[in-house]
Amino acid sequence: MAGKDEAEPGRVRPRFQAVVLLLLVAILFVLAGWALITVGSRSQVPSSDFVKLPTTQLSSKGERVVFVSVSNIAGQNGLAVGVDGYLKTASGAPVAGAKVYMTYYLQDSYRTQVATTDQNGQFEARFPMNWTGGLPLTLTYFGDDQHQGLAQTFSIPGDSS
Numbered sequence: 001m002a003g004k005d006e007a008e009p010g011r012v013r014p015r016f017q018a019v020v021l022l023l024l025v026a027i028l029f030v031l032a033g034w035a036l037i038t039v040g041s042r043s044q045v046p047s048s049d050f051v052k053l054p055t056t057q058l059s060s061k062g063e064r065v066v067f068v069s070v071s072n073i074a075g076q077n078g079l080a081v082g083v084d085g086y087l088k089t090a091s092g093a094p095v096a097g098a099k100v101y102m103t104y105y106l107q108d109s110y111r112t113q114v115a116t117t118d119q120n121g122q123f124e125a126r127f128p129m130n131w132t133g134g135l136p137l138t139l140t141y142f143g144d145d146q147h148q149g150l151a152q153t154f155s156i157p158g159d160s161s
Contacts, residue, residue, distance in 0.1 A: 006156055049128055053101055055114045057150025058142055062091040065147050067100075067139050072156050073126065080135070080158045082126035089115050095120030095147055101140040131158040 070085035083102060087095045100123045103112045115123040133156035143149030 004113065010088050027152075049113055050111050051114050053099070053103060054142060055143055058140075058151060059144060060148055062143065062146040062148055065095055065141060065143070065150050066090060067141075067150065067152055067154075068121075070137075070139065070154050070156070070157065073124065074159070078159055080131055080156065081129075082124065083137060083156055084122065084124040085139070086121045087123060088121050089147065094119065095141075096121060098123075098141055098147070101142075103138040103140070104135055 016123045018099035028062055034139070066088055067087040068088050070083065073082035073084055075081035087098050087100060094117070096117055096119045098117045098121075098152060099114050100117060101112050101114050102125055103110055104127070106129060107128075111126050113127070115125045134157055136153060137156050138151060138153045140151040141147075
């Protein structure tokens with residue numbers, strides 16, 4: 001008969017298996033968290049991609065404008081690498097030659113890039129990172145004598161689904 005201090009063969013194994021199982025679950029949890037990082041930098045972010053957001057006030061003159069069909073640009077891996085959309089008047093006419101400022105959070109600070117709309121009012125910018133989940137993105141058009149300014153925040157999905 002075994003004494004109280006002696007371990008029973010059947011009891012040692014389940015404790016060892018439980019510890020191994022808990023360790024495996026912890027490792028999988030860490031790996032899953034790493035894989036779901038919201039914003040991943042592809043490389044060192046070139047500072048030439050960024051501009052200072054102007055401090056001028058939005059124009060209140062002219063016709064109202066709207067951002068239309070703002071969506072992500074998917075890269076080869078299916079993750080978002082940028083954004084595109086349209087700037088149009090409230091009546092649906094494209095706003096050509098407009099500067100659209102795109103502000104988002106990257107590497108511990110807010111970054112701003114600028115794109116100019118084409119003759120159809122379309123703008124596009126590629127970002128120096130890809131992301132999963134939603135990327136909060138503020139689009140700003142300061143307006144001019146013919147068009148009112150507009151600032152609007154979107155949550156851009158990071159995958160194409």
